[in-house]
Amino acid sequence: MQESAxxxxxxxxxxxxxxxxxxxxxxxxxxVIAGVVDARYTGQDAGVVLDGQPRGIPFFESxxxxxxxxxxxxxxxxVGVATVGGKLPVSLRSDLIVAAKxxxxxxxxxxQLLSEDPELVLVATGGIVDIRKPKPxxxxxxxxxxVLSIPTPRIAVLGMDCAIGxxxxxxxxxxxxxxxxxxxxxxxxxxxxxxxxxxxxFVFDATLNDFVSGELEKxxxxxxxxxxxxxxxxxxxxxxxNPAGPAGSEFICSGGAKGVIxxxxxxxxxxxxxxxxxxxxxxxxxxIRLLGAEVWAITLFTRGMTDTQSVAAACQIEExxxxxxxxxxxxxxxxxxxxxxxRVIA
Amino acid sequence: MQESAxxxxxxxxxxxxxxxxxxxxxxxxxxVIAGVVDARYTGQDAGVVLDGQPRGIPFFESxxxxxxxxxxxxxxxxVGVATVGGKLPVSLRSDLIVAAKxxxxxxxxxxQLLSEDPELVLVATGGIVDIRKPKPxxxxxxxxxxVLSIPTPRIAVLGMDCAIGxxxxxxxxxxxxxxxxxxxxxxxxxxxxxxxxxxxxFVFDATLNDFVSGELEKxxxxxxxxxxxxxxxxxxxxxxxNPAGPAGSEFICSGGAKGVIxxxxxxxxxxxxxxxxxxxxxxxxxxIRLLGAEVWAITLFTRGMTDTQSVAAACQIEExxxxxxxxxxxxxxxxxxxxxxxRVIA
Numbered sequence: 001m002q003e004s005a006x007x008x009x010x011x012x013x014x015x016x017x018x019x020x021x022x023x024x025x026x027x028x029x030x031x032v033i034a035g036v037v038d039a040r041y042t043g044q045d046a047g048v049v050l051d052g053q054p055r056g057i058p059f060f061e062s063x064x065x066x067x068x069x070x071x072x073x074x075x076x077x078x079v080g081v082a083t084v085g086g087k088l089p090v091s092l093r094s095d096l097i098v099a100a101k102x103x104x105x106x107x108x109x110x111x112q113l114l115s116e117d118p119e120l121v122l123v124a125t126g127g128i129v130d131i132r133k134p135k136p137x138x139x140x141x142x143x144x145x146x147v148l149s150i151p152t153p154r155i156a157v158l159g160m161d162c163a164i165g166x167x168x169x170x171x172x173x174x175x176x177x178x179x180x181x182x183x184x185x186x187x188x189x190x191x192x193x194x195x196x197x198x199x200x201x202f203v204f205d206a207t208l209n210d211f212v213s214g215e216l217e218k219x220x221x222x223x224x225x226x227x228x229x230x231x232x233x234x235x236x237x238x239x240x241x242n243p244a245g246p247a248g249s250e251f252i253c254s255g256g257a258k259g260v261i262x263x264x265x266x267x268x269x270x271x272x273x274x275x276x277x278x279x280x281x282x283x284x285x286x287x288i289r290l291l292g293a294e295v296w297a298i299t300l301f302t303r304g305m306t307d308t309q310s311v312a313a314a315c316q317i318e319e320x321x322x323x324x325x326x327x328x329x330x331x332x333x334x335x336x337x338x339x340x341x342x343r344v345i346a
Numbered sequence: 347m348q349e350s351a352x353x354x355x356x357x358x359x360x361x362x363x364x365x366x367x368x369x370x371x372x373x374x375x376x377x378v379i380a381g382v383v384d385a386r387y388t389g390q391d392a393g394v395v396l397d398g399q400p401r402g403i404p405f406f407e408s409x410x411x412x413x414x415x416x417x418x419x420x421x422x423x424x425v426g427v428a429t430v431g432g433k434l435p436v437s438l439r440s441d442l443i444v445a446a447k448x449x450x451x452x453x454x455x456x457x458q459l460l461s462e463d464p465e466l467v468l469v470a471t472g473g474i475v476d477i478r479k480p481k482p483x484x485x486x487x488x489x490x491x492x493v494l495s496i497p498t499p500r501i502a503v504l505g506m507d508c509a510i511g512x513x514x515x516x517x518x519x520x521x522x523x524x525x526x527x528x529x530x531x532x533x534x535x536x537x538x539x540x541x542x543x544x545x546x547x548f549v550f551d552a553t554l555n556d557f558v559s560g561e562l563e564k565x566x567x568x569x570x571x572x573x574x575x576x577x578x579x580x581x582x583x584x585x586x587x588n589p590a591g592p593a594g595s596e597f598i599c600s601g602g603a604k605g606v607i608x609x610x611x612x613x614x615x616x617x618x619x620x621x622x623x624x625x626x627x628x629x630x631x632x633x634i635r636l637l638g639a640e641v642w643a644i645t646l647f648t649r650g651m652t653d654t655q656s657v658a659a660a661c662q663i664e665e666x667x668x669x670x671x672x673x674x675x676x677x678x679x680x681x682x683x684x685x686x687x688x689r690v691i692a
Contacts, residue, residue, distance in 0.1 A: 142431030
């Protein structure tokens with residue numbers, strides 16, 4: 001039986017910092033989600049609050065309340081937020097301690113390692129799993145170039161910014177491919193992918209810089225050898241020109257992705273959390289071309305837009321960029337999969 | 347008095363893997379270089395072998411021979427090679443053990459940490475300094491954007507590949523600026539910069555990926571606050587499209603460099619150690635433009651070219667790209683400094 005977990009977002013559920021939690025509520029998830037602790041939504045369903053679809057995941061006011069109400073004690077307590085710089089928000093701390101004292105295993109994807117927190121270590125009899133705990137250089141692999149010789153097409157899901165829906169789009173593309181009989185796999189590159197139970201990947205931003213390309217290669221090769229799929233989707237990280245940590249060329253130059261699905265938020269003018277303007281999407285397409293790949297489709301993150309606005313934006317960008325533009329969550333990604341099918345399967 | 351060091355290259359002096367040693371022989375250096383251990387050149391002068399200029403740095407056959415001959419025992423023994431993936435070459439091992447047994451402090455810039463090598467730890471009574479020892483996330487800084495508000499121009503010295511002379515060019519530009527009364531500082535980003543005694547910088551490739559931009563920002567801000575210079579040079583790493591680990595956008599997007607000096611090896615067709623073609627230099631200029639900076643000059647790494655060849659290459663590239671092109675080591679970088687002066691000082 002799949003084990004269950006309680007997620008803590010404590011006041012952050014309705015923010016991009018809770019994107020890990022949103023991914024787990026949408027599924028897939030490594031654990032059955034027994035509930036989410038966020039007092040503001042006590043009694044509501046996390047699926048309904050997220051996107052209107054009930055998923056039988058209740059909100060609780062606190063860990064104590066959750067443990068009181070739930071018929072079975074969850075085995076795990078997950079830190080459900082990913083903050084800039086990876087620090088533990090204060091609002092989660094006391095609930096984490098309560099969960100630890102009740103023997104739940106703490107699972108944490110922040111850079112701030114709970115296993116180095118003396119107070120938590122003392123009470124966490126159920127143990128602590130730090131997903132982002134860096135591996136030493138001796139456990140990491142340098143790039144060899146072997147990945148460039150495998151025949152399976154790699155497609156990178158990149159984005160114009162952080163916290164813009166790259167992983168959700170990648171999961172949707174994978175699922176839609178599979179429904180249509182295309183054996184698609186996905187390489188995760190963040191802690192959420194691991195929490196979602198994906199088999200192949202690594203935590204990109206917690207890897208020593210010199211080994212990012214090698215670990216990406218290793219994950220792709222392992223995926224290829226284990227599953228021999230029709231295509232491999234690569235979950236992108238950050239954005240090519242995000243000043244807080246530009247990333248993405250690894251997927252093209254080192255991972256050998258020839259196609260890119262580009263996630264874009266038409267309303268977002270500045271990079272998440274920073275007063276820096278996001279450059280135009282046409283420039284991003286050209287940048288990707290110079291790096292060695294081609295944008296095959298653009299997928300939209302429409303938060304804050306009315307339906308009319310987002311439909312108009314999709315039409316306008318499609319005309320301007322000459323590739324299919326879809327609203328991932330509203331329209332699904334069938335048109336993206338059509339494009340992928342035409343380019344690499346047909 | 348500045349302390350002295352013996353460098354080990356053991357068979358690798360005449361290879362790009364010894365670029366750390368080449369930098370220290372050229373200077374500046376944190377330590378007085380007492381000699382280089384590389385049996386092939388025993389008795390010769392390292393400066394003469396490197397570039398024809400005597401520098402009073404003798405080659406020795408072994409550490410034992412060096413300690414026999416040198417009037418004063420050096421305090422340090424440096425690993426003078428930087429291999430792909432950062433593994434210690436076998437040829438250095440026995441000499442490192444001898445040096446350790448004689449009480450020299452081992453100084454190592456490889457990813458492979460000597461402080462985690464039980465055999466060496468046991469004998470190294472003089473201690474071990476691992477320059478590339480990764481810092482934990484708790485000791486690293488995330489990017490804040492503060493760097494974008496300082497007035498001092500930043501100029502990135504990027505390259506078309508690894509091991510192509512970026513650091514040497516950056517040091518030369520800094521020195522030439524200073525001779526002309528321009529207060530130039532340089533941010534190091536590799537272990538050699540630290541070994542050269544540079545004050546501000548960090549080891550880029552041994553940093554957890556998420557914090558590379560923040561550590562770069564921190565180094566630039568510290569340099570600005572400590573020295574308030576006329577300009578700050580940023581030592582680039584790898585190359586924007588190097589498949590083994592693309593890098594460089596950090597200097598532009600996160601460091602705010604508006605100008606780029608691009609180091610190029612006209613004869614080199616493939617990326618160092620890999621069977622991957624280096625794309626054209628004109629594309630690199632366009633890529634840099636899309637990232638937000640402009641190439642102000644191109645500097646050439648001419649190893650393997652005759653004088654006639656390299657002069658012809660410089661002329662041709664200058665005509666083709668429309669920026670000054672100089673052969674760093676042969677011509678000096680005065681024309682590069684003229685260009686910088688005209689753009690940011692005048």
